[in-house]
Amino acid sequence: MTTLWNVIRVNTKKEYVEMKRYFANTLSLLLTFYIIFLAMFFGIQVIGDPAEAGANTQFIIVNYIFWYFAMMTLQSIGWTVSDEAMRGTLEQLYMSPMGAWRILLSRLSGMIFIHFLIVILLLFLSMLTTGEWLNLNPAATIPILLLTIASMIGVGFMIAGLSIIFKQISAFLQILQFIIMGLTFVPLSVAPYLIAAPFVKGVDMTRQIMIHNYTLADFSISDYSWLIANAVVYGIIGVSVYLACERYAMKKGLLGHY
Amino acid sequence: MDSIIKVDGIRKIYKMRKTKEIFVAVDDVSFEVEKGEILGLLGPNGAGKTTTIKTICGLLVPDEGAVTINGFDSVKKRNKALRHISAVLEGNRNLYWRMTVEENLEYFAGNRGMSRKAMKPHIDKLLEQFRLKEKRQELVNKLSRGMQQKLAIAVAMLADTDVILLDEPTLGLDVETGYEVREILRSIAKKEGKTIIISTHDMPVVQDLCERTVIINNGRVIADESVDHLLQLFKTSAYQISLKEPITDEQQEMLKFEFPLHSWKGLDLQVSLEEEQEIYALMDILKRNHTPIETINRTEINFEKVFMQLVKEEAAS
Incomplete structure (x- = not known):
């Protein structure tokens, strides 16, 4: 456990150091996201129903925050794998007796932690811009968020597995942005079949807390069952798919090739 | 060990x-x-x-x-x-x-x-x-x-x-x-x-x-x-023969047949022998046209030459 903690610690530090060194890139990423938010917000002001402007704005803030967070989580291991292969460091990660998947999981945990802080900043910035204040209720939000992140990590690992084999998956990652947008923006009341899709249930429950002031006691057993099942199933499938891709790449000699 | x-x-x-x-x-x-x-x-x-x-x-x-x-x-x-x-x-x-x-x-x-x-x-x-x-x-x-x-x-x-x-x-x-x-x-x-x-x-x-x-x-x-053994092995079998005149086409053909891995640097013939006695066969070829010989020396061998020789031999076989 201590050794795993050391892996998490150095990977989090590495993420922070690289974000700091590529500061212009980090800053432009944040600005782009803020500008996208402003576009959504003013779009709603212009074309939306003025009577429901407040509710719509709150809805957009939550969805937009989750869109950013899901995108960073899902895409980051995929980017990491192709970037490390291009730099020539991927095989070094595979030379660690800790197992590459643990290193990637640690890297992802570090990224999630840093992006979580960015998300909080973006959240307050959006609330400040719009004047619409959401119910944050950390005691209710954090447990649901953790389970939601587990399913995001699962999907992230599936993408990482594909990156190991194909390396050049940037086109797919770009399309993925829109799929994630659909999954985070469309509420379950409109598309109930999306309950089985990754992280949708979690996003829906968080929306209830932040917009409609729900507490943990307001959710049913069925809600929790879907949330937990979603986290466990996607988490396990994700890591299994990744390990299968890793084995395939080792058999075909694809590790480290770019 | x-x-x-x-x-x-x-x-x-x-x-x-x-x-x-x-x-x-x-x-x-x-x-x-x-x-x-x-x-x-x-x-x-x-x-x-x-x-x-x-x-x-x-x-x-x-x-x-x-x-x-x-x-x-x-x-x-x-x-x-x-x-x-x-x-x-x-x-x-x-x-x-x-x-x-x-x-x-x-x-x-x-x-x-x-x-x-x-x-x-x-x-x-x-x-x-x-x-x-x-x-x-x-x-x-x-x-x-x-x-x-x-x-x-x-x-x-x-x-x-x-x-x-x-x-x-x-x-x-x-x-x-x-x-x-x-x-x-x-x-x-x-x-x-x-x-x-x-x-x-x-x-x-x-x-x-x-x-x-x-x-x-x-x-x-x-x-x-072992690196030392390989160097020793090639040191004893590699010769450089400096000629005063070029050899004939007929001699060249015979050399190719008997010593396929030989090489030339101007009038210097470089050849590796599998057995010491092969030097007589080489002399016979040169003697055919009374090709004048300037010097015969064992080649100073380094590992690069050993490596090249081994790879060439493998390709020829």
Whole structure:
């Protein structure tokens, strides 16, 4: 456990150091996201129903925050794998007796932690811009968020597995942005079949807390069952798919090739 | 002496995606490496060295055969095997260029599960040993190629494994830094008893550093001998005969038939004899047209010549 903690610690530090060194890139990423938010917000002001402007704005803030967070989580291991292969460091990660998947999981945990802080900043910035204040209720939000992140990590690992084999998956990652947008923006009341899709249930429950002031006691057993099942199933499938891709790449000699 | 690495009959086949053509990268490659030994793994480009190295590192699964490191199978017990081996596979590309020297060392040590407290004295020692102490806060992209290469080796040393595998450790280095790297490796092997496998095209490195060499060509081991023995073997059989006049076409044909691996440098004939008596057959050919001979000398042999000769012989057979 201590050794795993050391892996998490150095990977989090590495993420922070690289974000700091590529500061212009980090800053432009944040600005782009803020500008996208402003576009959504003013779009709603212009074309939306003025009577429901407040509710719509709150809805957009939550969805937009989750869109950013899901995108960073899902895409980051995929980017990491192709970037490390291009730099020539991927095989070094595979030379660690800790197992590459643990290193990637640690890297992802570090990224999630840093992006979580960015998300909080973006959240307050959006609330400040719009004047619409959401119910944050950390005691209710954090447990649901953790389970939601587990399913995001699962999907992230599936993408990482594909990156190991194909390396050049940037086109797919770009399309993925829109799929994630659909999954985070469309509420379950409109598309109930999306309950089985990754992280949708979690996003829906968080929306209830932040917009409609729900507490943990307001959710049913069925809600929790879907949330937990979603986290466990996607988490396990994700890591299994990744390990299968890793084995395939080792058999075909694809590790480290770019 | 105990073997720490056993490569046992590994075979790896690649199937080309488009043409469906089959390419045999390595075929029945076997050798052992003893504890504390410095082994040179040689071969021309495309000979199968990288496939062999990656299989030893557990980065590639062989189709047949197996590799064991300190008794652990590199595929079935991969994580246990990796506790005994570290590698520099892509030289300075193995590093994070936008991180400092110290950050790189800390990162790779942490990735092996080392705590901050445990890694500190180890990192200090390596910075001292590799003369990188003054550069510890320098970004890797600001370092010279030689320093980057030294750092890559230091990163491999961090794990404190029994075996270190180095792919082209002196590639692109100037003479001075190449020599420095060589001295560091020699001291690592001698003082710390590490087993080192070096894959290289740099023959002076092999001649200077390695005790034994495994030469691979066309996916097969064509020589597995001590460097000294190979040098001795070729020293006694290589001759240079300086002629005063060129030989006739008829003599040339006979030479080709009897000594297919001979070569010319102007009027100097260079030839390797399998047996000492063959010198008489060579003299008979030259005598046919009374070709005047200036001198006959045993050739000064270096490892590069040995390597070239072995590869040529294998191609001819």
